[in-house]
Amino acid sequence: MKTYAETDILDVIVIGSGAGGAPLAARLAQAGKSVLVLEAGPKFTPAHYTSDEIEAREIYWLNERLSGGRNPQPFGGNNSGTGVGGSLLHYGAFLPRPDARDFQLHTETGRSVDWPFRYEELLPYIEEVEAFIGVSGPAQYPWDSSRQYAYAPPPANPAAIKMREACDAVGLRHADGPTALITRSFNQPHFGERKGCVSCGACHQGCRNGAKSGTDNTWLPLAVAYGAEIRPGCFVHTIETDQAGRVTGVVYKQNGQDIRQRCEKLVLSAGAVETARLLLHNGLANSSGQVGENYMTHISTQIWGEIDQEVRPNRGYPSLTITEDMMRPKDADFAGGYLIQSLGMMPLTWASNIARGSTRRGADLVRTLAGYNRSIGMGIHGDCMPSPENRVVLSDEKDSFGIPKPLITHSYGPNELAMHAHASRLLTRMWQAIGARDLRILDRAAHMMGTARMGKDSGSAVVTPYGQSFDIDNLWISDHSTFPSATAANPALTIMALSLRTADAMLTH
Amino acid sequence: MTYPSDTPPFLASDHLSRRTHDILTARLEEDASAVPRTLSTTAFTVLERLVSVLLPQEDILGQQTLNLALRVDMALSGPRDGWRFAELPPDIQAWEQALLTLSDLSISQFDRPFSQLEDNAVEIFLDGMGEGKVGLDAPRRLTPPQMQKWALDLRADVIECFLADPRVQDRLGMSANLNGGDERFQGFETVQANEREDFEPVTKISSAA
Numbered sequence: 001m002k003t004y005a006e007t008d009i010l011d012v013i014v015i016g017s018g019a020g021g022a023p024l025a026a027r028l029a030q031a032g033k034s035v036l037v038l039e040a041g042p043k044f045t046p047a048h049y050t051s052d053e054i055e056a057r058e059i060y061w062l063n064e065r066l067s068g069g070r071n072p073q074p075f076g077g078n079n080s081g082t083g084v085g086g087s088l089l090h091y092g093a094f095l096p097r098p099d100a101r102d103f104q105l106h107t108e109t110g111r112s113v114d115w116p117f118r119y120e121e122l123l124p125y126i127e128e129v130e131a132f133i134g135v136s137g138p139a140q141y142p143w144d145s146s147r148q149y150a151y152a153p154p155p156a157n158p159a160a161i162k163m164r165e166a167c168d169a170v171g172l173r174h175a176d177g178p179t180a181l182i183t184r185s186f187n188q189p190h191f192g193e194r195k196g197c198v199s200c201g202a203c204h205q206g207c208r209n210g211a212k213s214g215t216d217n218t219w220l221p222l223a224v225a226y227g228a229e230i231r232p233g234c235f236v237h238t239i240e241t242d243q244a245g246r247v248t249g250v251v252y253k254q255n256g257q258d259i260r261q262r263c264e265k266l267v268l269s270a271g272a273v274e275t276a277r278l279l280l281h282n283g284l285a286n287s288s289g290q291v292g293e294n295y296m297t298h299i300s301t302q303i304w305g306e307i308d309q310e311v312r313p314n315r316g317y318p319s320l321t322i323t324e325d326m327m328r329p330k331d332a333d334f335a336g337g338y339l340i341q342s343l344g345m346m347p348l349t350w351a352s353n354i355a356r357g358s359t360r361r362g363a364d365l366v367r368t369l370a371g372y373n374r375s376i377g378m379g380i381h382g383d384c385m386p387s388p389e390n391r392v393v394l395s396d397e398k399d400s401f402g403i404p405k406p407l408i409t410h411s412y413g414p415n416e417l418a419m420h421a422h423a424s425r426l427l428t429r430m431w432q433a434i435g436a437r438d439l440r441i442l443d444r445a446a447h448m449m450g451t452a453r454m455g456k457d458s459g460s461a462v463v464t465p466y467g468q469s470f471d472i473d474n475l476w477i478s479d480h481s482t483f484p485s486a487t488a489a490n491p492a493l494t495i496m497a498l499s500l501r502t503a504d505a506m507l508t509h
Numbered sequence: 510m511t512y513p514s515d516t517p518p519f520l521a522s523d524h525l526s527r528r529t530h531d532i533l534t535a536r537l538e539e540d541a542s543a544v545p546r547t548l549s550t551t552a553f554t555v556l557e558r559l560v561s562v563l564l565p566q567e568d569i570l571g572q573q574t575l576n577l578a579l580r581v582d583m584a585l586s587g588p589r590d591g592w593r594f595a596e597l598p599p600d601i602q603a604w605e606q607a608l609l610t611l612s613d614l615s616i617s618q619f620d621r622p623f624s625q626l627e628d629n630a631v632e633i634f635l636d637g638m639g640e641g642k643v644g645l646d647a648p649r650r651l652t653p654p655q656m657q658k659w660a661l662d663l664r665a666d667v668i669e670c671f672l673a674d675p676r677v678q679d680r681l682g683m684s685a686n687l688n689g690g691d692e693r694f695q696g697f698e699t700v701q702a703n704e705r706e707d708f709e710p711v712t713k714i715s716s717a718a
Contacts, residue, residue, distance in 0.1 A: 050528050064593060195694075
């Protein structure tokens with residue numbers, strides 16, 4: 001890997017090596033730009049990942065966040081990663097495409113907001129991402145007959161099979177979902193051999209054989225092959241500007257030392273909390289007053305139950321079956337829609353959800369835990385609207401770097417509550433239909449989006465539809481911070497597609 | 510290598526990575542001789558009593574129970590999970606204050622230490638916390654809304670510390686850590702229902718359903 005000196009002035013510095021930063025870094029490096037990616041976390045050795053869910057926290061973002069509001073959201077493993085590869089080191093690799101209608105939800109319903117461009121404009125980038133990283137899926141996708149996936153789906157575990165039966169019972173279509181993993185070995189250019197998935201089930205604890213398509217085994221090796229440097233262990237805390245207000249560089253902490261690195265352009269790809277925190281802490285790019293505002297999640301209601309079979313929910317790809325039939329339910333009393341997926345789960349994650357989502361105790365709790373090997377689940381990802389209630393601000397409390405810890409306020413509004421209630425009823429009916437017992441609904445939210453939204457109007461958005469700051473022309477944002485609304489799809493694919501689109505804009509603007 | 514009699518056989522499997530093996534083996538001894546290092550003595554005795562009612566381990570482990578309160582105490586001083594409720598002080602402080610709140614309430618309501626309460630009284634405290642009805646509006650104590658939030662952390666930490674132990678995993682037949690060794694990363698050959706592979710522990714405890 002090429003390395004740059006501290007005295008070099010880089011064409012581009014990217015903060016964050018996950019889904020937002022890595023594709024863009026590769027694209028810009030391929031175009032001949034000098035690119036430095038600063039990653040706060042370490043570089044891990046995949047074979048060294050552990051399925052032990054306590055120690056596996058090393059790949060989660062553990063700098064403490066304060067979580068408030070009526071629906072306080074867990075962080076760490078629920079949405080925030082660290083290390084070269086970012087949150088894709090621990091993501092579940094469920095990779096549905098966003099629904100075109102979710103980009104125009106305001107036009108459709110008069111509620112939420114429209115994205116500043118249509119889905120069709122992002123589609124070529126989505127297809128490019130899928131083709132490059134490797135995605136498995138069915139031969140025929142029921143909701144989009146034109147779609148092709150390069151890899152066959154992984155084997156269906158019992159939760160996936162039971163969800164198929166439940167869909168059949170209530171009249172919903174179903175399919176193997178698009179998953180960002182490869183099911184046969186592949187020699188990834190500039191990386192080396194990635195093995196096919198072996199159904200180990202520990203996607204969220206880090207993929208040990210390269211089957212999961214992250215940035216660490218796809219975009220980052222490509223970036224490095226074209227001269228980019230990935231520098232781990234670098235926590236950026238200061239963005240420096242000149243008298244004209246343009247970015248001149250950053251200061252980061254590495255091994256206890258403050259190091260300054262200068263650049264022509266800066267890209268923030270640190271995620272919806274850290275990107276906002278960095279801007280708020282430095283008092284930058286906020287003439288709109290929108291930095292930190294409109295924090296969003298996915299409504300991620302789950303149902304769990306037991307069946308009379310030993311299913312061992314840790315085995316196999318966790319969440320294979322999908323239905324998109326609830327993207328616009330006929331009986332909806334809400335705007336937008338939700339995806340449903342089957343759920344297996346590693347035991348501590350499963351038990352922690354029970355701990356926080358139920359009041360069981362004593363013998364009742366013990367029997368519930370003892371039912372792990374007979375447990376099957378389903379979960380939804382539902383669209384979430386921007387709301388002035390929900391935001392990231394700086395708290396009064398400092399972290400170990402001397403920077404204020406972020407305070408995140410998150411409350412469901414009427415639309416989110418209605419969607420949660422609708423999904424709870426449907427999931428219950430589905431699991432009852434296949435004879436699951438001891439049903440438990442878990443009210444939870446996952447993922448994170450918003451806080452630096454894109455738009456056409458500098459008064460109501462932080463960045464342009466391409467991710468460029470309205471206030472500072474050499475400052476760009478490439479991560480889920482820019483999402484105007486959540487959309488129902490898991491965010492990784494959209495983030496990567498936007499990242500390529502932003503890179504193209506940086507090369508032409 | 511020899512193992513004590515209560516060491517789960519799955520720790521010798523080549524479906525377990527060396528690193529995971531070492532993590533789990535170290536955890537077996539985690540509560541062997543240590544004393545609480547995070548919480549005060551008063552707070553710790555409250556935690557011990559709470560844990561015994563929240564999660565009666567004997568139903569799973571027989572007489573070979575873990576010192577679960579001690580494991581929670583140790584976990585509080587280790588790396589945490591990256592967030593906390595905004596309404597609560599930092600974790601160690603929150604746990605100390607929550608447990609002392611229960612201690613104070615036990616004295617004022619029952620005229621005896623929390624550790625001497627009957628199961629039924631502890632159950633009422635546990636349920637009351639969940640309903641936001643237990644707490645104190647006093648310095649260095651937690652209010653009922655704060656106790657309601659803390660009760661969720663209590664439940665999560667206790668359950669996580671319990672299931673992280675390989676003996677518990679063995680009793681419950683959990684194969685999650687047997688997902689692949691170092692020499693050959695095997696994963697699972699079958700993911701079908703009612704098809705247990707030879708290396709996976711059998712389930713030894715019946716469940717709720």
